[in-house]
Amino acid sequence: MANWSDPRPSAASPFAGARAPARSEAYDAGLRSYMLSVYNYMASGVLLTGIVALLFASGGVNSPAAQVFFSPGPMKYVIMFAPLAFIMVLSFGINKLSTGAAQAVFWAFAAVMGLSMSTIFLRYSGPSIAITFFATSVAFLSLSLWGYTTKKDLSGFGTFLIMGVVGLIVASLLNLWFQSPAFNLAISAVGVLLFAGLTAYDTQRIKGMYEYVQGTDMMGKAVIMGALSLYLDFVNMFQFLLSFLGSRD
Secondary structure, eight states: OOTTOOOOOOTTSTTOOSOOOOOOHHHHHHHHHHHHHHHHHHHHHHHHHHHHHHHHTTTGGGSHHHHHHTSSSSHHHHHHHHHHHHHHHHHHHTTTSOHHHHHHHHHHHHHHHHHHHTTHHHHBOHHHHHHHHHHHHHHHHHHHHHHHHOOSOOHHHHHHHHHHHHHHHHHHHHHHHHOOHHHHHHHHHHHHHHHHHHHHHHHHHHHHHHHHHTTSTTHHHHHHHHHHHHHHHHHHHHHHHHHHHOOBO
């Protein structure tokens, strides 16, 4: 599960610090271009993750994924926790990275996430994965569109949602001990709701960030961080939803 990661720069982030400019046609055009770049990076990252996961799990029980994750040894833990290292680099080192370096770390993160998520192709049937991916895509697009267009200020929900994610992580760790199917379903249900809310919240936050980074050398980095946040929202919502819709092989 990838729900341990939730990098979300706030208005007090290194991208902030300038007064918001007046709205104009040029501003709106720039905003659309900025958001399109965020979505393109996010979608490309999801695509790369899916391709890597599918290739790593190709061959079923004889696949590299099965050899790594179903055998004793430390390698499976390295792969499982490696994405967190990339997230830490982006979240805490974004000011020191060039835009090109931030892009490279993002692509590396997406590829390693593919290795980490490859076991879904060993545990669930292909059709159920495809159906869940389609359902997640529809939900994500709807929620992100609402977050982009709504006039309601969603910033007040941010703290609540992120605290919910922390609680979700704690509950998931506890269930590693209890191994309760009912508790696992409850965690999945809460996870879907939390990351659905975060999709709308993050979209509005990323949109608002444009006011502070437009015309600066931080624009490219803001695009990467925005794409990372939406990527994590999508992937986590997909994984939790798969617990409901996925059928075992």
